[in-house]
Amino acid sequence: MGRLEDLTKGARLAGVAPIGVVTVIDAEWVGSDAVNLTYEDNSGNVRREIIYRAKEQELSLEGDGRPWSFDADPELFTLVAEAKRISLAHLFDPYLATYTSDVDPLPHQIEAVYTEMLPRRPLRFLLADDPGADNPNLGRFLAARKVARTVYFGSAPSQQAANKGLDDRSIKLGCIQPGEERPAIFGDALRKLSDQASYLYRDGARYWYALQANVNRIARDRAEGHFNDADVDDEIRRRLDEALKAGRGQFAGVHPCPRSPADVPDTDEARLVVLDPTSPHDSKTEQSEALKMAQQTLLERAGGARQHRNMLVFLAADVTRLGELRQAVRNHLAWQSIRDDSESLNLDPPNARQAESKAADADETVASRIPETYIWVLNPSLPPDNPRGEIQWEKARVTASGPLAERVAHKLVHDESLIPVYGGTRLRWELDRVPLWRDNPGQAGDEKVAISVNQLWSDITQYLYLPRLVRRSVLEDAIRDGVQSTVWATDGIAYAEGHDGERYVGLRAGEMLAAIAPSGLLVHPDAANSQIEAEQAARARAMEGDAGGGVTAPVGPETEGNVDPEPTDPAGPTMPTRYYGRVTVKADRWTRTAADIAEAIVNQLAQAEDAKVSVTIEVEATADDGFDDDVRRTITENAATLKFNDSDFES
Structure with a gap:
């Protein structure tokens, strides 16, 4: 409640005018219970009025300030005002939306929207840009919008149309413009719209709009x-x-x-x-x-x-x-x-x-x-120089085609992280690199020259710094390859059935292995050579000792007729000087068999001192219906090129 004494120049009062706050311009006392008040109201009008003390209860003194103060956020106010202005802009310019957007519509499109679609009430429409919002390509080409427009105008029924809507090829043709070279983008937009639009129908390859909602919304709600x-x-x-x-x-x-x-x-x-x-x-x-x-x-x-x-x-x-x-x-x-x-x-x-x-x-x-x-293929590994360190994970992407497991296998085989075929030379290199050789079974010490097959396979399956072989048979094939190699002494290995405490039993090198025992030993070539040379020297000494015995005769009484006993050959038994072998092979496997013969027979004979090896290939073929002219001509020419000694057809 105010008092008459508070009515001073510049004061702001409420309760003087019917509405709002007034500003005091002048106040003159009339006696002790009245004031002749001159004031300015909110509209700027200057008025004069006598205020009596009985009206004090209606007066209230307001603080200093402006009549129209504004303390809200100015940026927010500007945003709201601009939104309101835009919402009313169509009243002044019906085509404002086309001017303020990034779309450059064609004249016939403006006419179709503003003269045909918008005047219709109620208007059913589709937000065609939503399916392309998460795809930059669809947004860049306005693909979803163009597809929606094409289907919309093609959905109108006509007497000439045998089926509803448009087929996908017609839709793409209606969307693409001169200079665009990516019609497939409109196919992607069509599939996107078909998945999301509530009023777009599809039957096979045909699409159309209808007033009844389809099941897309049910599918979205359930998903x-x-x-x-x-x-x-x-x-x-x-x-x-x-x-x-x-x-x-x-x-x-x-x-x-x-x-x-x-x-x-x-x-x-x-x-x-x-x-x-x-x-x-x-x-x-x-x-x-x-x-x-x-x-x-x-x-x-x-x-x-x-x-x-x-x-x-x-x-x-x-x-x-x-x-x-x-x-x-x-x-x-x-x-x-x-x-x-x-x-x-x-x-x-x-x-x-x-x-x-x-x-x-x-x-x-x-x-x-x-x-x-x-x-993502996650391949565990360890460096050979730090076998007890922290496990390292090699992470690689799979990009090949085919079944899932075959894709991974193809990637690992390509990177040599999975090995289906292994060679004897690689096996020898791995044995020396780590190294994997163990102590000589016959003696204790620092000499590491052998390892059992079981132990080697156990190492390969356990330690992450060793090659990952698919299965044990891959290791056995590598052992065979390393033992039968002609360069086994430098790049291969030797194999023994075991060790009796003094020597390797069944030591084999440079020859084929029929079977590999789990308890068999892989022997370093140096140790194998030492035993082979020692055994050869022992046999040579034994032969020299037999040669010094001379002629011997049976001990006992003379035989009847004084027949002289037959002398014993001082040189010992005669060694064979010629080898001949003949084998018949199947025509569909002869190349593989020939390679095996070359490795197991021919190469072994060639290692003998002063050996002269010759190989003769004999080919014989019969046909009940005979050989036609083309076959005879081809065989005759090829035989001449290959320098056959004899080549002829017989009846």
Whole structure:
């Protein structure tokens, strides 16, 4: 409540005028109970009024300030004012939207929208830009908008049209403009619209708009709320299991989505472990969920520590593409459920056909997304110079085609991280590089010249710095190749059945091996040569001792008739000087057999001192119907070129 004494020049009062606050210009007292007040109201009008003391209860003194003060955020006020101005702009310029956007519409498009579409009420329309919002190509070419317009104008029924709507080729033809060389972008936009638009129908390759909403909205609602993450991941596991059954490649076993290390057996064969979708790999982090699960599986097994660590390789999903795969699986489950519930949903024939088509498309999408998502191969390794160091993970992308496991095998074989074929020279180099040789079985010391086959295979399956062979037979083939090599002394190895404490038993080098015993020994060529030379020298000394015995006669009484006994040949038994061999081989395997004969027979004979080896090839063929002129001419010319001694056909 104010007092008359407060009515001074410049004061601001409420209650004087009916509305608002007034500003006092002058106040003159009239006696002690009244003031002749001169004031200015909110409109700027100057008025005069006598205020009595009885009106004090209606007066209130206001603080200093401006009549129209504004203390709100000026930027926010500007934004609201601009929004209001834009909302009213069409009243002054109907074509304002075309001037303020990045679109440069053609005249016939402006006419179609403003003279044909907008005057119609109610207006049903489609936001054609939304499907292209997450795709730069669609946005750059305005592909979704052009497709929507083309389908819209092509959806009008006519007497000449035998079927509803437009086919996909006509839609692309209606969208593309001179100078554009990418018609496929409009196909992508059409598929995007077909997946998302609520009023776009599809029947086979034909598309059209209708006033009744299609089942796309039902599918979106089911995809977003009908299936939880566990349902989606279970479907991914099922589809992974199907995809991996198409082929194992070079792997002895493939293990999809193990829940724990106990699900992966600890065997001495190469195996691929496909990690669960809950353990994807993120290339931007040092320790992804995939690496954590792979490390745990590599070190552990059911009941203890894993022994055959070098036999495991891992495949993981990309964390970014996994989100796309999960969304594709949600769509697949949604369309599959709509197709199965078509009767309960009371779908009309077009919607039922669309649900069937969409379910098939979604199934294909999931099948294609799985190999696009599982692209990271995690390969454990260790450097040879630090075998007890921290495990290193080589991470590589898989880009090849074919079944999933075969893609991984092809990548690893190409990088020599998985070896299906191994040579004897490479085996010798690996034995010397680490080295893997063990002590001589016959003596204790620092001389390391042998290793058992079992021990070598155990090392290869355990240690991550050694080559990863597919299976044990690969090592055995390499041993055969190294033993039978003609350069075994420098680049190969020797093989022995065992060691009796003094010498290697069954020592073989430079010859073929029929079988390899698990307890057999690989012998360093230096140790093998030493034993071979020592045994050859012992045999030579024994032969020299036999040659010095002279002629011997039987001991005892003389034989009847005084017949002289036959002398003993001082040179010992006569050694054979000629070898001849003949074998008949099948025509479909003769090249391989010839190579085996050359290695096992011809090369061995050639190693004998002063040996002269000749090989004669005899070819004989018969045909009940005879050989025609073309065959005879070809054979005659080829035989002459190959310098055959004799070559002729007989009747």
